[in-house]
Amino acid sequence: xxxxxxxxxxxxxxxxxxxxxxxxxxxxxxxxxxxxxxxxxxxxxxxxxxxxxxxxxxxxxxxxxxxxxxxxxxxxxxxxxxxxxxxxxxxxxxxxxxxxxxxxxxxxxxxxxxxxxxxxxxxxxxxxxxxxxxxxxxxxxxxxxxxxxxxxxxxxxxxxxxxxxxxxxxxxxxxxxxxxxxxxxxxxxxxxxxxxxxxxxxxxxxxxxxxxxxxxxxxxxxxxxxxxxxxxxxxxxxxxxxxxxxxxxxxxxxxxxxxxxxxxxxxxxxxxxxxxxxxxxxxxxxxxxxxxxxxxxxxxxxxxxxxxxxxxxxxxxxxxxxxxxxxxxxxxxxxx
Amino acid sequence: xxxxxxxxxxxxxxxxxxxxxxxxxxxxxxxxxxxxxxxxxxxxxxxxxxxxxxxxxxxxxxxxxxxxxxxxxxxxxxxxxxxxxxxxxxxxxxxxxxxxxxxxxxxxxxxxxxxxxxxxxxxxxxxxxxxxxxxxxxxxxxxxxxxxxxxxxxxxxxxxxxxxxxxxxxxxxxxxxxxxxxxxxxxxxxxxxxxxxxxxxxxxxxxxxxxxxxxxxxxxxxxxxxxxxxxxxxxxxxxxxxxxxxxxxxxxxxxxxxxxxxxxxxxxxxxxxxxxxxxxxxxxxxxxxxxxxxxxxxxxxxxxxxxxxxxxxxxxxxxxxxxxxxxxxxxxxxxx
Numbered sequence: 001x002x003x004x005x006x007x008x009x010x011x012x013x014x015x016x017x018x019x020x021x022x023x024x025x026x027x028x029x030x031x032x033x034x035x036x037x038x039x040x041x042x043x044x045x046x047x048x049x050x051x052x053x054x055x056x057x058x059x060x061x062x063x064x065x066x067x068x069x070x071x072x073x074x075x076x077x078x079x080x081x082x083x084x085x086x087x088x089x090x091x092x093x094x095x096x097x098x099x100x101x102x103x104x105x106x107x108x109x110x111x112x113x114x115x116x117x118x119x120x121x122x123x124x125x126x127x128x129x130x131x132x133x134x135x136x137x138x139x140x141x142x143x144x145x146x147x148x149x150x151x152x153x154x155x156x157x158x159x160x161x162x163x164x165x166x167x168x169x170x171x172x173x174x175x176x177x178x179x180x181x182x183x184x185x186x187x188x189x190x191x192x193x194x195x196x197x198x199x200x201x202x203x204x205x206x207x208x209x210x211x212x213x214x215x216x217x218x219x220x221x222x223x224x225x226x227x228x229x230x231x232x233x234x235x236x237x238x239x240x241x242x243x244x245x246x247x248x249x250x251x252x253x254x255x256x257x258x259x260x261x262x263x264x265x266x267x268x269x270x271x272x273x274x275x276x277x278x279x280x281x282x283x284x285x286x287x288x289x290x291x292x293x294x295x296x297x298x299x300x301x302x303x304x305x306x307x308x309x310x311x312x313x314x315x316x317x318x319x320x321x322x323x324x325x326x327x328x329x330x331x332x333x334x335x336x
Numbered sequence: 337x338x339x340x341x342x343x344x345x346x347x348x349x350x351x352x353x354x355x356x357x358x359x360x361x362x363x364x365x366x367x368x369x370x371x372x373x374x375x376x377x378x379x380x381x382x383x384x385x386x387x388x389x390x391x392x393x394x395x396x397x398x399x400x401x402x403x404x405x406x407x408x409x410x411x412x413x414x415x416x417x418x419x420x421x422x423x424x425x426x427x428x429x430x431x432x433x434x435x436x437x438x439x440x441x442x443x444x445x446x447x448x449x450x451x452x453x454x455x456x457x458x459x460x461x462x463x464x465x466x467x468x469x470x471x472x473x474x475x476x477x478x479x480x481x482x483x484x485x486x487x488x489x490x491x492x493x494x495x496x497x498x499x500x501x502x503x504x505x506x507x508x509x510x511x512x513x514x515x516x517x518x519x520x521x522x523x524x525x526x527x528x529x530x531x532x533x534x535x536x537x538x539x540x541x542x543x544x545x546x547x548x549x550x551x552x553x554x555x556x557x558x559x560x561x562x563x564x565x566x567x568x569x570x571x572x573x574x575x576x577x578x579x580x581x582x583x584x585x586x587x588x589x590x591x592x593x594x595x596x597x598x599x600x601x602x603x604x605x606x607x608x609x610x611x612x613x614x615x616x617x618x619x620x621x622x623x624x625x626x627x628x629x630x631x632x633x634x635x636x637x638x639x640x641x642x643x644x645x646x647x648x649x650x651x652x653x654x655x656x657x658x659x660x661x662x663x664x665x666x667x668x669x670x671x672x
Binding site: 268270275281 | 604
């Protein structure tokens with residue numbers, strides 16, 4: 001076993017876009033787990049858009065990421081030493097170990113997973129937090145009925161891809177919104193969406209709204225929003241009465257950009273329900289949701305794509321790429 | 337009985353603010369009710385902000401008010417002739433007779449009311465559509481819990497005044513937002529609100545937000561929105577986690593003014609539920625709601641103010657005044 005391991009801490013808070021110098025790679029001694037503790041070798045680190053918000057020292061639903069501490073984040077790995085009665089060497093686990101190659105824990109937030117039918121990495125994606133986010137927003141907020149039309153933005157991302165497939169399974173017409181022809185092709189051909197609007201090619205609110213009119217000719221009944229901004233404003237022009245909007249992310253404004261909702265009139269006229277949500281508010285639903293998602297993945301009914309960066313040192317660049325939309329599906333960093 | 341009666345039709349659609357010339361007063365022969373019909377002498381006409389939306393020829397939740405036809409609206413009056421088995425001369429009724437002194441009906445939408453403990457005019461206000469609007473938005477959308485803080489805009493209006501009192505009965509701290517010191521004094525001293533923000537004196541989003549910080553020091557858990565615009569944007573800065581917003585009206589934009597939601601981030605950060613609603617979507621709840629409201633009025637637990645214009649010819653000016661916020665409480669026109 002290595003005598004040291006690598007970790008990445010937050011060196012400074014970004015002003016505007018995240019830059020590589022906001023992070024610092026450190027090498028630290030490998031600890032021994034004490035009594036009641038477990039030592040985990042992390043195989044995969046999950047990179048997620050929510051991390052951008054934590055990097056700011058602003059009021060949010062979670063405390064900010066502390067400076068000079070290990071970047072927080074979900075990981076999947078293997079127990080390599082244990083003085084904890086519930087964990088044995090060789091156990092595959094997911095946990096909150098953050099941007100580092102190893103982690104020690106008293107077991108809080110660490111969960112054993114079964115990799116017989118679902119690969120380890122999927123527990124950070126479609127059978128993990130992003131999958132639960134899709135499952136909750138789709139089933140508990142949007143509750144789309146067969147025959148309705150659902151639109152999801154960031155459709156080629158880990159959450160969006162799952163949302164669209166869950167809505168297809170519910171009998172909906174599903175339209176993705178994504179940036180670029182490659183992502184749109186993936187969403188339609190690999191994930192089975194009915195159509196996909198390339199918001200970059202459509203250029204602006206009116207252009208996106210025009211494409212949505214073609215792609216969702218019967219109007220939009222449900223919108224899973226990961227981005228806000230132009231896409232949200234375009235969707236607002238095409239809502240049906242009693243439409244639902246689940247606000248899961250506002251990537252368009254992650255660097256402080258203005259992102260007004262230009263015209264709120266449809267909220268009243270169409271009696272819209274809009275609900276912001278954070279999946280960590282709903283821990284009681286995870287067992288049910290993860291069981292469903294795992295069964296769908298094992299049965300081949302829920303597909304997913306991963307973009308995997310190699311080695312911890314690549315995490316900052318991969319994270320910046322994620323915020324710029326360079327990934328397809330779940331963005332991971334392979335650590336071992 | 338008069339041989340002719342007066343009515344007001346929509347002469348032209350407004351471009352921007354409503355003007356008196358958008359209406360035309362006509363004198364027409366008084367009809368005899370045919371078999372199965374009832375003739376009603378209208379005593380009160382209800383003037384309501386929703387009428388402004390109907391005057392435009394735009395996509396809305398209800399068809400536009402047709403040109404050269406009687407302005408639609410709710411009325412309260414007395415049966416003066418009947419060939420309908422369910423109505424007798426002398427019955428007090430509310431109905432959809434519009435801006436006219438008399439109306440003939442087959443009974444559709446006409447409801448007998450008991451004026452023993454609740455005055456006839458109140459059935460157009462606190463025990464009518466505005467009261468139901470307050471009841472539904474407060475109880476079914478905002479569902480405020482004891483100890484929470486609820487804010488309501490247009491607090492001195494028919495809906496807002498009822499919202500605040502219902503929330504006080506639920507054990508909330510209640511803060512009104514209204515235009516002018518007189519309205520604020522009414523809301524606090526006559527209706528029992530805890531505080532009231534004069535949005536005109538506060539001048540703009542930041543000023544209103546600063547006053548809300550004083551008036552709602554624990555933040556805002558529930559907001560009943562009648563206006564949109566600056567007040568909504570100010571409230572968004574002071575929301576607590578899991579806040580609810582009921583969107584009932586957007587008066588700030590009734591004449592086509594831009595009224596963006598400047599920063600949607602709190603919707604996600606605070607996991608806000610925002611719900612647009614129209615009370616006419618929920619007819620099944622009217623018997624329950626009206627019974628509750630009537631009992632509260634009869635018991636002296638729910639107070640209301642009326643602003644009464646005299647004579648049908650005064651209706652256009654009174655309606656324009658309503659849109660400009662000149663009324664206190666329910667705006668009525670006394671017809672007989």
